[in-house]
Amino acid sequence: CNSIAKRLNQHFSVENDFYIRRVELRDLELYLELAHAFLKKSMHVGIEDKDSFVNATRMTGKELLHDGNSISLVAEYDGTMVGYISANIHPALHLNGNECMARELFVTEDFRRRGVASALMRTMERIARERGSKRLSLATVLNDEIQGGFYRGLGYQRRCDFVVKYLE
Numbered sequence: 317c318n319s320i321a322k323r324l325n326q327h328f329s330v331e332n333d334f335y336i337r338r339v340e341l342r343d344l345e346l347y348l349e350l351a352h353a354f355l356k357k358s359m360h361v362g363i364e365d366k367d368s369f370v371n372a373t374r375m376t377g378k379e380l381l382h383d384g385n386s387i388s389l390v391a392e393y394d395g396t397m398v399g400y401i402s403a404n405i406h407p408a409l410h411l412n413g414n415e416c417m418a419r420e421l422f423v424t425e426d427f428r429r430r431g432v433a434s435a436l437m438r439t440m441e442r443i444a445r446e447r448g449s450k451r452l453s454l455a456t457v458l459n460d461e462i463q464g465g466f467y468r469g470l471g472y473q474r475r476c477d478f479v480v481k482y483l484e
Contacts, residue, residue, distance in 0.1 A: 333393060333394075334391050334392055334393040334398060334427075334432060334435075335391070335392055336389050336390070336391050336392075336435055336436060336439045337389065337390060337392070338387070338388065338389055338390075339381060339388040339389065339390050339400070340381070341378070341381055343390065343397070344374065344377050344378065344381065345370060346397055347377065347388065347390060347397065347400065348369065348370045348373055348374065348377050349366060349370060350390070350397050350399075350400055350422065350424075351369075351373070351377075351400065351402075351420065351422070352366045352369045352370065353422065353424065354400075354420060354422035355369070355420075356369075380402070383404070385404050385405050385406060386402070386403070386404045387401075387402070387403050387404070387405070387416075387440065387443055388400065388401070388402045388403075389401050389402075389436055389439055389440060389443075391423070391427075391432045391435065391436055393427065398423060398424050398426070398427040398432060399421075399422055399423035399424060399427060399432045399433060399436055400420070400421075400422055400436070401418060401420065401421045401422075401436040401437065401439075401440050402418070402419045402420040402421075403416050403417060403418040403419060403440055403444070403452075404416070404417055404419065405417075405444060405447050405448075405449055408450075408451075411450045411451055412450075413448055413449070413450040414444075414447060414448045414449040414450065415449055415450065415451050415452075415453060416440065416441075416443075416444035416447070416449040416451070416452040416453070417452075417453050417454065418437075418440060418452060418453070418454040419454075421433060421436060421437070421454070423436075433466065434466075434470065437470055438470075440452065453475070454467075454472075458474055
């Protein structure tokens with residue numbers, strides 16, 4: 317673990333035999349495959365075939381990784397990506413400072429309940445603080461026993477409801 321820790325800068329952590337690091341351009345294909353596992357849920361329409369998804373989102377993935385306001389982290393175990401978090405930081409007048417908005421958090425089924433999601437959230441919180449964010453926000457189903465319990469256990473609380481309008 318020490319050799320891994322030495323390769324990483326302060327934004328990353330090593331916990332329970334997995335480590336968290338930023339997604340790099342060389343990781344794009346594997347990162348998009350992991351994102352597909354999350355996004356193919358019923359709430360996201362039209363993303364059934366993994367290869368089609370990767371091809372269709374490759375350019376957006378590159379833009380995401382090059383955007384200075386976006387942060388994408390991956391959790392790895394034994395060289396395999398087992399989870400990720402994607403967020404962006406933006407100025408917010410209502411906070412008189414920056415807000416970090418977590419957009420996606422996913423851990424593969426085999427690695428759930430092993431601290432991966434908590435470590436991803438803690439690492440994102442640390443990065444957000446370092447970048448001047450006063451709050452980390454996210455959309456979730458808070459009344460869902462598992463999701464709600466997870467976020468409440470990390471100290472999150474209901475602030476307001478999240479509404480969307482699709483513009484396409």
